[in-house]
Amino acid sequence: MSILAIETATQVSSVAVLTGTKLASELTMQAKLTHSETLMAHVEQAMKMAAVKREEVEAVAVSIGPGSFTGLRIGLAAAKAMAYAWEVPLLGVPTLEVLAQHFWSTDACILPLIDAQKGNAYAQPFSARAGRLQPEGPIAVQSFGEILDWAGKEQRPVVLLGDVLRKIEGKFELPANVHLAPAHLRMPRAANVAVLGAARLAASESDNVMDLEPLYIRRSEAEVLWEKRHGEGKS
Amino acid sequence: MDEILTLGIESSCDETSAAVLQGGREVLSNVISTQIPVHQKFGGVVPEIASRKHIVNIMPVIDEALRKANVTKKDIDQVAVTYGPGLVGALLVGVSAAKSLAFALGVPLIGVNHLEGHIFANFLADRELEPPFLALVVSGGHTALVDVADYDTFRLLGQTRDDAAGEAFDKIARVMGLPYPGGPEIDRLAKEGDPFAIDFPRALDKAGSSEFSFSGLKSAVLAYLNSEKMKGHEIHRANVAASFQRSVVEVLVHKAFDAAQQAGRKTLVLAGGVASNSNLEARLTEEAKARGIHFQYPGRILCTDNAAMIACRGYYQAKAGHLSDAYLNAVPGLNFGV
Numbered sequence: 001m002s003i004l005a006i007e008t009a010t011q012v013s014s015v016a017v018l019t020g021t022k023l024a025s026e027l028t029m030q031a032k033l034t035h036s037e038t039l040m041a042h043v044e045q046a047m048k049m050a051a052v053k054r055e056e057v058e059a060v061a062v063s064i065g066p067g068s069f070t071g072l073r074i075g076l077a078a079a080k081a082m083a084y085a086w087e088v089p090l091l092g093v094p095t096l097e098v099l100a101q102h103f104w105s106t107d108a109c110i111l112p113l114i115d116a117q118k119g120n121a122y123a124q125p126f127s128a129r130a131g132r133l134q135p136e137g138p139i140a141v142q143s144f145g146e147i148l149d150w151a152g153k154e155q156r157p158v159v160l161l162g163d164v165l166r167k168i169e170g171k172f173e174l175p176a177n178v179h180l181a182p183a184h185l186r187m188p189r190a191a192n193v194a195v196l197g198a199a200r201l202a203a204s205e206s207d208n209v210m211d212l213e214p215l216y217i218r219r220s221e222a223e224v225l226w227e228k229r230h231g232e233g234k235s
Numbered sequence: 236m237d238e239i240l241t242l243g244i245e246s247s248c249d250e251t252s253a254a255v256l257q258g259g260r261e262v263l264s265n266v267i268s269t270q271i272p273v274h275q276k277f278g279g280v281v282p283e284i285a286s287r288k289h290i291v292n293i294m295p296v297i298d299e300a301l302r303k304a305n306v307t308k309k310d311i312d313q314v315a316v317t318y319g320p321g322l323v324g325a326l327l328v329g330v331s332a333a334k335s336l337a338f339a340l341g342v343p344l345i346g347v348n349h350l351e352g353h354i355f356a357n358f359l360a361d362r363e364l365e366p367p368f369l370a371l372v373v374s375g376g377h378t379a380l381v382d383v384a385d386y387d388t389f390r391l392l393g394q395t396r397d398d399a400a401g402e403a404f405d406k407i408a409r410v411m412g413l414p415y416p417g418g419p420e421i422d423r424l425a426k427e428g429d430p431f432a433i434d435f436p437r438a439l440d441k442a443g444s445s446e447f448s449f450s451g452l453k454s455a456v457l458a459y460l461n462s463e464k465m466k467g468h469e470i471h472r473a474n475v476a477a478s479f480q481r482s483v484v485e486v487l488v489h490k491a492f493d494a495a496q497q498a499g500r501k502t503l504v505l506a507g508g509v510a511s512n513s514n515l516e517a518r519l520t521e522e523a524k525a526r527g528i529h530f531q532y533p534g535r536i537l538c539t540d541n542a543a544m545i546a547c548r549g550y551y552q553a554k555a556g557h558l559s560d561a562y563l564n565a566v567p568g569l570n571f572g573v
Contacts, residue, residue, distance in 0.1 A: 034564060036327050036330060036331060036564045036565060037562050037563075037564045038562070039331070039334075040334045040335060040338055040561040040562075041561040041562055043335075043338065044338065044561060054339065054341070069283065069286065069287075069324070070286070070323075070324050070327060073286060073289075073290045073324070073327060073328050073331070074327055074328075074331045075331075076290060077290060077293060077327075077328050077329075077331035077332040077335065078331045078332070078334065078335035079335075080293070080294050080332065080335075081294070081297075081331075081332045081333075081335035081336040081339060082335050082336075082338070082339045084294055084297070084298070084308075084336075084339075085308055085335075085336055085339035085340050086339055209294050210294050210295050210298070211291060211295075213287070213290060213291055214290065216287070220281060220283035220284050220287065221283070222277055222281040222283065222284060223281075223284070226276065226277060
């Protein structure tokens with residue numbers, strides 16, 4: 001039996017099929033194509049390459065954010081519809097964890113970042129020891145400067161990852177203990193989504209197809225503005 | 236009896252809807268989840284909030300449509316979905332879900348133009364209706380006259396150069412302090428007013444042209460409201476609503492019948508959200524009688540954004556062999572194919 005995994009939280013489009021502990025196929029791209037156009041074609045191809053039939057899919061895993069609001073909804077709508085049609089579990093996994101999953105065991109602090117626009121990123125520090133990935137704090141929205149200040153004060157190496165690094169690289173002075181991950185570790189990949197999903201499935205966890213929402217972290221601008229105008233808590 | 240089951244999905248604006256249609260005309264279910272209360276405090280539809288509601292509502296609405304139709308997922312023969320026009324983020328939720336569902340069930344996918352869907356609502360309202368006929372499409376974003384030669388041939392005769400009729404309704408309503416959505420509020424208020432109280436212009440009301448323009452009228456009403464306020468006069472809102480509505484309705488009525496005559500059509504149908512305006516329905520009915528033309532409108536539920544009309548359009552599209560592939564994308568600025 002196989003897990004079909006989808007990752008569309010950022011500009012990276014990635015689909016993977018995990019059969020047992022074997023990564024049977026993965027299709028990962030970072031091109032100027034929209035997720036809406038390519039996602040289902042990639043799902044079809046990834047399943048075909050892995051020679052996995054529809055009825056062999058035992059769960060659908062999806063990266064639920066934070067990330068591009070529209071990208072998250074494209075991936076989640078597709079994942080929900082397949083999980084519903086095949087009557088299999090839906091497994092949402094947080095995107096920052098998907099990135100952090102690139103590291104398996106290290107003494108460094110892993111700090112995945114996802115673009116939150118206007119010089120900000122969603123950030124969450126992780127530790128990874130012998131395969132145990134642990135978040136060290138909640139997801140925060142911080143400016144690039146704040147993130148680098150925080151990382152520079154750490155007493156250990158800090159590895160930044162995520163494709164938003166292209167907005168930091170060469171534009172900020174990096175503290176001596178801060179390292180930027182190379183290109184292949186900057187992309188959130190569906191293989192990681194599948195592995196995290198498999199762990200949830202093994203723990204008998206799953207999400208409800210009827211009400212799972214993306215992990216937006218941020219509210220819509222209209223709501224923020226409305227509350228500013230009308231005063232929070234005043235009704 | 237045609238037993239093909241089409242699942243329709245619609246999420247172009249602030250309604251999440253799913254429907255099951257049997258054959259081309261029999262609606263087995265038409266579930267509509269409206270977000271109007273959510274957007275009311277903002278005075279209009281907020282795209283990001285609409286998209287956030289769609290992603291939560293989409294599966295329950297589809298599930299309910301199947302249950303109400305008393306069919307299972309496996310009975311569905313094809314999936315039809317609105318791919319434009321509309322709000323891009325909102326459209327993408329329905330499109331993504333529909334593409335995925337069609338793939339998962341191994342059935343054909345049909346991308347449907349929402350505006351064509353509005354016209355096809357008439358086939359559900361009247362099962363005997365057959366093309367050719369002329370359609371007057373009046374919605375929040377569009378005002379157009381379309382000649383429907385057959386189930387797959389549409390000719391756009393004219394549309395609005397600027398604002399759609401629905402936009403003018405919403406704007407005037409907002410300035411007069413009426414709650415969103417403004418169209419039905421103006422309709423209600425107009426019933427208490429005198430439509431001849433104020434003489435508002437009827438832009439582009441010249442015979443022979445099928446084009447509309449409502450921005451001039453909108454400005455005239457706004458200028459009137461402003462000048463009355465400056466003079467310290469109390470505004471008779473019902474009279475403003477009635478007079479404004481009359482200007483819009485008279486232009487729509489005259490152009491629609493002129494176009495029907497020019498195209499040689501004996502049937503006129505009304506389509507789109509503004510089609511639920513009671514005065515527009517009444518005036519078109521009256522004029523049709525006088526001119527000996529068959530007129531029909533879809534009724535309140537089928538006028539709003541709903542998935543049954545999308546399934547209906549999809550059914551006839553599939554019959555003509557126009558299916559979509561896995562690369563179908565949302566097209567927010569989609570117009571009538573001309």
